[in-house]
Amino acid sequence: MVDAATELIRGQTSLEPRVAVVLGSGLGGFADELEEPVEIPYGEIPGWPLSTALGHAGKLAVGTVGGVPLAVMRGRAHLYEGFSAAEVVFGVRVLARLGVGTLVLTNACGGVREDLAPGQLVLVSDHINLQGASPLIGPNDESLGPRFVDMSDAYDPGLRASAHDAAARLGFELPEGVYAAWLGPAFETPAEIRMTRAIGGDLVGMSTVPEVLAARHMGLRCLAISCVTNMAAGVLPESIDHKQVLAVGASAQGRLTALLRELLPALAA
Numbered sequence: 001m002v003d004a005a006t007e008l009i010r011g012q013t014s015l016e017p018r019v020a021v022v023l024g025s026g027l028g029g030f031a032d033e034l035e036e037p038v039e040i041p042y043g044e045i046p047g048w049p050l051s052t053a054l055g056h057a058g059k060l061a062v063g064t065v066g067g068v069p070l071a072v073m074r075g076r077a078h079l080y081e082g083f084s085a086a087e088v089v090f091g092v093r094v095l096a097r098l099g100v101g102t103l104v105l106t107n108a109c110g111g112v113r114e115d116l117a118p119g120q121l122v123l124v125s126d127h128i129n130l131q132g133a134s135p136l137i138g139p140n141d142e143s144l145g146p147r148f149v150d151m152s153d154a155y156d157p158g159l160r161a162s163a164h165d166a167a168a169r170l171g172f173e174l175p176e177g178v179y180a181a182w183l184g185p186a187f188e189t190p191a192e193i194r195m196t197r198a199i200g201g202d203l204v205g206m207s208t209v210p211e212v213l214a215a216r217h218m219g220l221r222c223l224a225i226s227c228v229t230n231m232a233a234g235v236l237p238e239s240i241d242h243k244q245v246l247a248v249g250a251s252a253q254g255r256l257t258a259l260l261r262e263l264l265p266a267l268a269a
């Protein structure tokens, strides 16, 4: 299936993207930066899971930004939709086969650390997988990568340094944090958030970790940028609602887009 999907994409564009960006919930704005994009609805790509999440466009866009060829996934599949971990990472595996060597993941998340605030962008420095799932279980496909994958520098230190430089040039703060991935789809309970804090999580979300596992398996360099759309459950005396998640994500898109643009030369290097 990965090969059939790769062939279909090659048949629609002659661009050979080396960089891919996955745009998370409510964070689709960067796709508008693509010049002369070829857009392929996920439904037309063999094997590509059709995400049902709100705030996701559901298409792959391939084009250039400032001369750099890019593949942009406008929306992703999540475990909470009922997809297997292998289905969740299908797109990442296809893009890697297409020749992508650097993967940027964006997501909406809850802020666990109290110095974070809604609307803030945070660079993921590491993750904790609380999803009870991995795309790497089962017989190992040696054509993709090794059985046992080193996750020591999963979020590439060089790319993170470039992201800090880019944010400094643009004049905004870009703190780092550890992303704890929960299965969802319910938001966490306050007790789960206290546990997350106790084990070293700064951010909580429901995505990104399966994709990073699959990408590291295949040797891709990864960078993940989270947008804090709400404080995590129990941090503030208020409830969490998905509409707020999308609205705050939308308000942060300008900065996210500027950051990605500023970072592109380093991503493509």
Ligand code: HPA
Residues within 6 Å of the ligand: 108, 109, 110, 111, 187, 188, 204, 205, 206, 229, 230, 231, 232, 233, 240, 245
């Ligand atoms: N928890 C999990 N995922 C999320 C959150 C949250 O609080 N906000 C946005 N995505």
